[in-house]
Structure formats: C-alpha cells, structure tokens
Amino acid sequence: MATVRSVLPGRGEKEPRGRLKGANLFVWLVLVVGALVVAFPLYWMFATAVRPKKEIFGGGLDLVPSTFVWSNFADAWNKLPWDQFYINSIAIAAIAVPVTVFINLLAGYTFAKYTFPGRDILFLLMISTLMIPIQVIMVPEFLIVAKLGWVNTWWGVLVPRAAEAFGLFMVRQFMVSIPDELIEAARLDGAGEFTIFRRVVLPLSWPVIAVLSIFTFMWRWNDFAWPLVVLQEQSAYTVPLGLNLMKGQYFTDWTGLMSMSLLSIIPMMLVFIFFQRYFIQGIASTGLK
Amino acid sequence: MTLRQPENPATKDGGAPSGVRGWWNRNQRLLIPYIFIAPNVVVFAVFMFLPILLAFYISLNEWTLIGFPTFVGLSNYLDMLEDSEFWRAFYNTGVYTVGTVPTSIALGLAVAVGLNRKLPGRTLLRSIFFVPVIISLVAVALIAAWIFNDNYGIINAALSAVGIGDVPWLSSARWAMTSLIIATLWIRLGFNMVIYLAALQSIPTELYDAARVDGASGWRRFRHITWPLLGPTTFLLVIINIIYSLHVFDLIYVMTGGGPGFSTTVLVQYIYQMAFTEGQMGYASAIGVVLYLLLLIITVFQWRVTRQSENV
Numbered sequence: 001m002a003t004v005r006s007v008l009p010g011r012g013e014k015e016p017r018g019r020l021k022g023a024n025l026f027v028w029l030v031l032v033v034g035a036l037v038v039a040f041p042l043y044w045m046f047a048t049a050v051r052p053k054k055e056i057f058g059g060g061l062d063l064v065p066s067t068f069v070w071s072n073f074a075d076a077w078n079k080l081p082w083d084q085f086y087i088n089s090i091a092i093a094a095i096a097v098p099v100t101v102f103i104n105l106l107a108g109y110t111f112a113k114y115t116f117p118g119r120d121i122l123f124l125l126m127i128s129t130l131m132i133p134i135q136v137i138m139v140p141e142f143l144i145v146a147k148l149g150w151v152n153t154w155w156g157v158l159v160p161r162a163a164e165a166f167g168l169f170m171v172r173q174f175m176v177s178i179p180d181e182l183i184e185a186a187r188l189d190g191a192g193e194f195t196i197f198r199r200v201v202l203p204l205s206w207p208v209i210a211v212l213s214i215f216t217f218m219w220r221w222n223d224f225a226w227p228l229v230v231l232q233e234q235s236a237y238t239v240p241l242g243l244n245l246m247k248g249q250y251f252t253d254w255t256g257l258m259s260m261s262l263l264s265i266i267p268m269m270l271v272f273i274f275f276q277r278y279f280i281q282g283i284a285s286t287g288l289k
Numbered sequence: 290m291t292l293r294q295p296e297n298p299a300t301k302d303g304g305a306p307s308g309v310r311g312w313w314n315r316n317q318r319l320l321i322p323y324i325f326i327a328p329n330v331v332v333f334a335v336f337m338f339l340p341i342l343l344a345f346y347i348s349l350n351e352w353t354l355i356g357f358p359t360f361v362g363l364s365n366y367l368d369m370l371e372d373s374e375f376w377r378a379f380y381n382t383g384v385y386t387v388g389t390v391p392t393s394i395a396l397g398l399a400v401a402v403g404l405n406r407k408l409p410g411r412t413l414l415r416s417i418f419f420v421p422v423i424i425s426l427v428a429v430a431l432i433a434a435w436i437f438n439d440n441y442g443i444i445n446a447a448l449s450a451v452g453i454g455d456v457p458w459l460s461s462a463r464w465a466m467t468s469l470i471i472a473t474l475w476i477r478l479g480f481n482m483v484i485y486l487a488a489l490q491s492i493p494t495e496l497y498d499a500a501r502v503d504g505a506s507g508w509r510r511f512r513h514i515t516w517p518l519l520g521p522t523t524f525l526l527v528i529i530n531i532i533y534s535l536h537v538f539d540l541i542y543v544m545t546g547g548g549p550g551f552s553t554t555v556l557v558q559y560i561y562q563m564a565f566t567e568g569q570m571g572y573a574s575a576i577g578v579v580l581y582l583l584l585l586i587i588t589v590f591q592w593r594v595t596r597q598s599e600n601v
Contacts, residue, residue, distance in 0.1 A: 044432070106325045106326070122330070125338075133535065133557050133580065136578070137341055138564060140347060144336065224426065225542075229561075247431060247543060264425065284483055
C-alpha cells in the first residue's frame, strides 16, 4: 500500500503553487470545467431540494433558488416512515462493520501467515466469487435466508454478505507485509496463536481495519438489490429502499425526492470527508470497489 | 513484550484431563488455521457456495416456489434460445457495456494524466472527481432521472435555451440507454481516475526527464512512455469495468425501470424480474447460470493474461 501514498491528499503533499502558463493553464482550465460538470448534479440535487416547490416546474434555467425553504425536508420526511428506515440502515451498518471486519481479518491473516492443507485452493475458490453478481444466486440465497427465518430482518441483509471476498483479498494483501519475525518471536515467548493475533497482529492492522470498516459501511449503507429481496415489509426497509418506494409513490415530487436523496448521502459524505485517503487507499491497493 | 500463556479451551471446563491440554499444545499449530478461517468459511459455504450449487440445480427445474420443483432437464436453457426478451436483455447488456467501458476508461485516464501534473488545487479537483464513486446508486439514479427528466429536467431546459429543443431522454428507447450510459460515466470516471493515478505515480520521473532531453513532445512522451507502462493497469480496468457493467442493477432499476418498453432491461434485471415478478425460479436461475459462465470466462481470461505477462 505504500506505493499509493502519494495519490492520497493531505499527507504532507505540498499543494503546487506558482503561475500557470501555456499548456498547464489550458489543462487546468479543462479540468476545472470538468470538475464543475461533475459537481453540478450534486449542486442541482441541493438546489432542487431547498427551493420553493413552484420553481421546480418552471422549465427555465434558474440555477439559483430564489429563497431557501428548509421545511421541504420536514414535508418529505413526514410522507414515509423515514425514522424507521434510518434506524434499520444504521443498525445494519453498525452490526455489519464489526462482524465483517472481525471474520475477514482473522481469515485474511490466516491465509497470509499460515500454511495448511487446502489453503490455496480454498482461497482461490473464495476469491473467484468476487465477480458473481447477487442476481445469479438470488433465488437460492433467498430460500436459505427464508429457511433461517431471516426475511424482513437485519440479519438477513448483513450475515450473507459478512464474508466478503473483497475484504478477504484486501486483508490478505496487507497481512503479507507484516514481518514473520514478529510472529515467530512471540511464538518463541510461548504465546498462543490467538494471543499472537490479538497482541501482535491486531495492533499493526489498524490501517486495513480502517479501510475495511469504511468500505463495509459504504456497502451496507448503499446496498439495494439484496435488501430489495430480503426486506419485503415496509417496516423493515432501509434508506435506499425508502427512496425507491418514494419514487414509486410520489414520482412527480422532485422536491421531496431530492431532499431525501440529499439526506441519504450525508452520512457517506461525512465519512468521505474525514476518511478520504482510506477510500483511495482501498481502491488503489486492490483495484476494486 | 509481555504475553500471556495460550488460552486453553480444554482447561476452561475444569474437569478436562491433562491429556487434553497436552494434545492441544501438540496439535495447536495444525488446527488453529482451520479455527481462524472457520467463521469466514462457514458464511461463504452457506451463503455463496451452497447457493451457487443450488442455482445450477434449480435451473434444471420448473418451479414457482409453490409446491415441489419439477425436473425438466435443460429445457430452461432451450427456452432461453427462443426467448426474444432474453436476447433483447442480452443485447442491451452488450450495448451498455460497449457504451460505458471504453469511454469511462478514456475519461479516467485523461483526468488522471491531467491531475498528475503540478497544478494548483489538484487535491480538491481529485476529490470532486472522486465523490460520485461513494454515493449510493439509488440516489444517483434519482438525481439522473431528475436531470434527464423529459419535461422539467435541467438538460432539456438548457437545450431549449440554445435552440436545440427537447430530447426525449427517458421516454425513447435510444435516448434512455444514452442517459443511463452518461449517468454511469459520472460514477465510473472517478474510480478509473484513482487507479490510473496510482499507476502514474509509480512511473519513474527520470524516464520523462530523459525523453525531454531528447526533445520528445508531450504527446510523444505520453504515447511512448506513459501509455505502454500503463498497459497492465488499462487491461485490469477493462476487465473490472466489463464486470461492473454486467453487474449494473440498482441504477437501471430505479432510473428507468428497464424501460421504456424493454429498451434498458439488462440481464441482471431480467433475472430479478423472472424470479420475483414472474415467479419462474427455474428459468431465472438458468439465466443466472449463463451470466455466471460468461463472467467466469472473462475472469479466467484475465488470470491467464496476467499470469503470462508476469512470467515473461
């Protein structure tokens, strides 16, 4: 992961200064215009969410709201049981993060640092499931979850996805870089294997724990296809399912749809602002999202 | 470093004979790996490997979830050959993949090369290009559906203002696919950019300095140094982007619902519809198996190419 450090912002990297000229000025202008285009949909979501409702259907090019109508948020919030949707989403993410991190950390460490019969074939089998879309296994997966009595529960959403091929892959990559000498030294001191994991490996693993925690939060918070199958009662819905429901019921209420979309991405945006370099590290070191 | 003695599960229940402790100490190194991977392997076995096997089995049956499945052999697969909607979804998946993969990689590369220069504000610019990657696809779909709205969308308002007139973005087959592809570029650009940036930073600057001394122009430096050295990254991105395009569900389900008509229905969505709207579990699973085999071919191809280039 060390090789990607310089991509990461805010890590002692000096912001280049000086006057732009020639080719650099041209490239810079193109990039600024590009960034404005990329940022525009987010701005437009915000502008639609906060402006008076009658301005929505003007069909004109009013880019700036005439006034800010903050009550738009309360109006939209009261149309559906959003408090329940948020409780479900938060609970699923809050349980999924420690569970996913724990089991993948332990397994990733084992695949990196132990030799045992069946290791390579098992690892390959697990990693090879990375490219399987949930729809391929949706039917049997649903039957299994139903058999366990987990339909309409948080567990039905989070347990099947707790063993992540992506997480396993990422942790193993990281663990390979921990020196064997540290582990051997502890073993010579007479430490048991779990103690070694807890006292030697775990304290060194914070970078990968951080990356995996953030990614797990993102996966569960944004999850849609699988919850759509497992969560059938409205009281069990998560935030993305609530957005989809709202689109079905109030498909012309763009003020409400944009205000609830905006609200739904705020947790992710906060995580991104505070932990941006972990996202980039995770993607750059595995080539996956 | 102070380390406690190994925790010994055998002594915890008090009355275990000392022989167990000795046995555990002798065999710990052998058993521990399996204990450590057990939680992961169990979840994988129950929620990944078992469903894959069951999917193969269910695909050989006719089943509506009510009553027992009836074994029908390969007839679901044969039905697929004559199902024009399946082929339409197959075709749509292809159009979407071809429309998104090269374009998003080219855009990601262009932005990465630009932002690899020493430019003011590049940290902020990188963040802006990256932000769409982390937003839920449902929110992206809603934003896109609003921006591309035929009657009140900002894009049509802008087009009218410059005299082009309204484009039926979401109500015509061709334009619906186009707006989906544009929305996809928005989320893929930042992803591809980050991977290219990481690769660009591993290229030694001496190479460029030497080329500069030889009088090579910016384009020639890109063409003869950057592009060849980015080859493995580009290959990886092509594969990942193809896989992502074959996976696309949330965005299409919420933004166009597969319509108008059948014009933006892709394979994963057709599977979902067959299973949970039509209740044809066997047929849905058969399509899933076909998609799985398709993805397997792509992955094996990628492994072989990567391994070959590593051996050279």
